[in-house]
Amino acid sequence: MDSPVTMITGTRKGIGKFLVHHYAGRGHQVVGCSRDKLDWALEGYEHYIADVSDELAVKRLFSAVRKNFGRLDNLINNAGIASMNHSILTPASTVQNILNTNVVGTFLVCREGVKLMQRRRYGRIVNFGTVAGPMRLEGEAMYAASKNAVVAFTQILAREVAEFGITCNVVAPTPIETDLIRAVPREKIDRIVNRLAIRRLGRFEDVANVIDFFIRPESDFVTGQTIFLGGV
């Protein structure tokens, strides 16, 4: 079998960057995107500048993937933004940014990804949720709402594309030591961690482990599911 083609969004840093190295190390042909230029490089990794909420940019990205690789096996929708703030202090522009990247962006990338995957009647899509929804985390109302939208979208998309041999699932991480939570006070993070069944911050490897499971060819009977890390 040819090495799989795996696309990962939001690869400039954090989990996305880790996942590029993880899957390139496993022999995947990895393609990724971010809004800004990378300050790192990896042999064999193909990077594009694209904002996932920009429809034209996403179409161009997939057009390039189609021409350069002719197929897509795995799509990991990691690109996302968070913003911690009390609801009554959150401007509409922040809400729009969150929804554009997390919901519209996930939708656009899935839509174009499915078009490419359905030609070979095979595909694995993994979207990103959060524990903030089920944990009802104060200060993350719109972030959690956007990720709950991603879950609902994924569950229904899973049914729409099942006939194409494509599965769609969600990995929902706990707080991980990334830029997303760097601005959050330690005490607040500790309070969240103490409510988990397994009381520690998440690691990139925890996220990769769930994605590994979802994208295995043998996971063709697993779709529309969300796995929450940490025991929420």
Next chain:
Amino acid sequence: MKETLLALIVKAASELNLQLEYKIPVERGVEAPLYGQNGVLDSIGLVSLLAAVEQAIEDETGVSITLANERAMSQKRSPFGSIGALAEYAESLIRAGG
């Protein structure tokens, strides 16, 4: 332009036929029924065909169009009824700038 589009659609339909139980009668050319009355495609088949045609048009002409839009759904005569109707509709979208 119309001939090019027809050729693209026939090619996409022929490729899709490899996966279909009830084949699109591509030998009937513009008359070949697709979706709706007398059509051979179910909704998933139509989705597959439209996605393949959109990609083929983009590769051939560099123009990115969306075939299944609100305008398509509101037409009196469905643009997805036959290969000919689809070619005409695609041409109108390309002329309108995608």
